[in-house]
Amino acid sequence: MSALVLSVSISVAQLMLVTAMGLYLFRMIRGPRAQDRVVALDAFYVTGMLLMITLGVRTNSTLYFEATVVIALLGFATSVALGKFLMRGEVIE
Amino acid sequence: MSPVADIPLPVALIISACLLGGALLTMVGAIGLLKFKTFYQRVHAPTLGSSMGMMFILASSIIYFSVSRGALVFHEVLIMVFLTLTTPISLMLIVRAALARDRAEGSADVPHVDAD
Numbered sequence: 001m002s003a004l005v006l007s008v009s010i011s012v013a014q015l016m017l018v019t020a021m022g023l024y025l026f027r028m029i030r031g032p033r034a035q036d037r038v039v040a041l042d043a044f045y046v047t048g049m050l051l052m053i054t055l056g057v058r059t060n061s062t063l064y065f066e067a068t069v070v071i072a073l074l075g076f077a078t079s080v081a082l083g084k085f086l087m088r089g090e091v092i093e
Numbered sequence: 094m095s096p097v098a099d100i101p102l103p104v105a106l107i108i109s110a111c112l113l114g115g116a117l118l119t120m121v122g123a124i125g126l127l128k129f130k131t132f133y134q135r136v137h138a139p140t141l142g143s144s145m146g147m148m149f150i151l152a153s154s155i156i157y158f159s160v161s162r163g164a165l166v167f168h169e170v171l172i173m174v175f176l177t178l179t180t181p182i183s184l185m186l187i188v189r190a191a192l193a194r195d196r197a198e199g200s201a202d203v204p205h206v207d208a209d
Contacts, residue, residue, distance in 0.1 A: 043139030083186030
């Protein structure tokens with residue numbers, strides 16, 4: 001019973017997260033200006049990270065945690081670099 | 094591939110509620126990013142997913158692994174602390190860059206400062 005409840009709710013949650021990623025992707029493609037695309041990318045990696053955590057709960061494995069940490073670290077570096085690029089036109093001056 | 098069956102039903106319900114709440118908040122944030130009109134309104138929406146949505150989903154992961162392993166597993170707290178620290182930093186950088194870009198091209202939507 002509890003396995004059924006968990007698997008159904010994990011499936012629904014993953015569906016919602018994938019829908020959210022699709023909406024972010026749509027904004028990233030359409031986004032009228034560069035800053036819209038960067039904000040969408042920032043939210044996109046956080047949502048992908050959450051999707052990977054739900055995958056870890058589904059497969060009952062803690063292996064996905066390391067991948068999650070790497071996504072969080074690299075995503076922050078990406079956002080900072082893109083913000084710097086929007087501000088100055090160069091990442092490293 | 095399936096979750097372990099030997100966790101009690103009330104705990105499974107709590108985990109499910111946390112997962113669904115977090116995913117719903119993230120999706121609402123994505124809809125907000127798509128629907129709002131200007132950039133400065135849009136930038137608020139996704140933080141719903143990267144603050145409360147992230148907290149709920151990581152809390153469900155902590156509860157699930159603690160119950161199924163029979164020991165306290167809380168390394169997800171690391172991600173919670175890291176994202177809580179870095180999300181405002183990156184968003185402030187991006188929004189200040191956007192403000193500088195709007196001012197540089199003389200947009201009428203943002204307040205200007207006197208060049209003195």
